[in-house]
Amino acid sequence: MTETPLQIIRYPHPVLATRAAEVDAVDDELRQLAARMIETMYAAEGVGLAAPQVGRSIRLFVADPRDSPEPDPVVFVNPRLELEGDLEIFEEGCLSIPDIRVDVRRPGAARILATDLDGEEFALESDGFAARVWQHEFDHLEGRLITDRMSPRDRLVHRRALKEMRADFETMGGL
Template identity: 45%
Template structure:
């Protein structure tokens, strides 16, 4: 399989809803294998179709929890339900526990409040349905990748002053316009 270039914020495919997957064929298998190779090389814990320039509703994920349980798979045409958010007025964002990054905003991390629990329903590469109830970091990964399928980046969800900081970084690095990508294994991800 192959490593694909990762699109950077500003590429139109990242900012519009992705289309459902309708063909479960060899080209889909190749895309999924390439996405795993790309995510692993980056390295990342998740990667959505739009991040490799493909506007389809699928993402791959790979993460191990503190107990050593490994989670690795593909979610095609997912649906996601979230537990309610804790009101932001209750406690401050935790820079360490609530910061996340994105391969399409390479090298940057900012805090973002996410739901602690989710229910993911999707189909696998063979079109077989599955369901995962996830909490903590796996829930965060699923929410992050699912957002990509709706044309959202985590930068679209962060609040001031972090949104302003992301905007400054994007402007400084020439992002926010079509045509910017980076190649895992070849490029330095910070642009």
């Protein structure tokens, strides 16, 4: 059953700058939220979406780095990241900061430990694109955005666009 996608919260909404709370229990409400987040991620043509991006400050994200032609979303509840490898620079975008792409420096490999929607613990490892997606989404759970990882040059390049987003946010009364 397809539902209307959730509204994606935009920069500079305060929920995006707040560390998300642990999920207490995996229940039907959480499963429904995760399913709607997956639909929203695909509708927005994203590869990941964190709960704070849909206005829920909880430690949950969904991701589908699209290593295969078929959809293969994974739900991560209360994830923990272990990072390793050399720092690599790669261009990133964010559904909460549309039309802005910046170079972000991150470790090249990650191991993620999380709970699934059955309440079972699992672990995944990647030294590719998936590792970057997990780190990006995990940043959302920590209240960090790509704007926090911008180089001074990118800050200058995107200064006007970010200022306009802040002004739009204020004009709309913080919504």
